[in-house]
Amino acid sequence: MPSLLIVDDQPHIIRIMKSGLGRHGYEVQTAANGQLALDAVRANRPDFIFTDIEMPVMNGMTLCEELHSELGDNIPQILIISGRYDQSMDSWLEQFNGKVHFYEKPVSMSRMVELLSDLQA
Numbered sequence: 001m002p003s004l005l006i007v008d009d010q011p012h013i014i015r016i017m018k019s020g021l022g023r024h025g026y027e028v029q030t031a032a033n034g035q036l037a038l039d040a041v042r043a044n045r046p047d048f049i050f051t052d053i054e055m056p057v058m059n060g061m062t063l064c065e066e067l068h069s070e071l072g073d074n075i076p077q078i079l080i081i082s083g084r085y086d087q088s089m090d091s092w093l094e095q096f097n098g099k100v101h102f103y104e105k106p107v108s109m110s111r112m113v114e115l116l117s118d119l120q121a
Helices: 011-023 034-043 060-074 088-094 109-120
Strands: 003-007 027-031 048-051 077-082 100-104
Touching: 003 011, 003 034, 011 027, 011 109, 027 034, 034 048, 034 060, 048 060, 048 109, 060 077, 077 109, 088 100, 100 109
Parallel strands: 003 027, 003 048, 048 077, 077 100
Antiparallel strands: none
16 A cells, blocks of 8 residues: 655645545555654655645755755655745756656645556556
8 A cells, every 4th residue: 555645734634635545545644844744754754745835844845855855866756736836846846856746736636646646657
């Protein structure tokens, strides 16, 4: 069963994603910010990470940078889901060699499952 870490500071988003992705066969962990996510990855590296950008303590972009600094190209596949996108994100994403992906909100549960299936293939 693939493992997944959901990182978001909004409890209702975590609840919805955890329930929906759990029903699709994913073992789901959660974290309320980037620092807690970093700790969770250090303790038990998931196959995938879904993260928001805007969060207290450590945002999603810093989380990606910290993981890349520690793990290099061995970082899990990370899917950033956020309404905050500008074209400078494209050049920022290049440093992760195809391991970090950006998707604009809203993203339906069926689309999340499809994205994960594509990354597993």
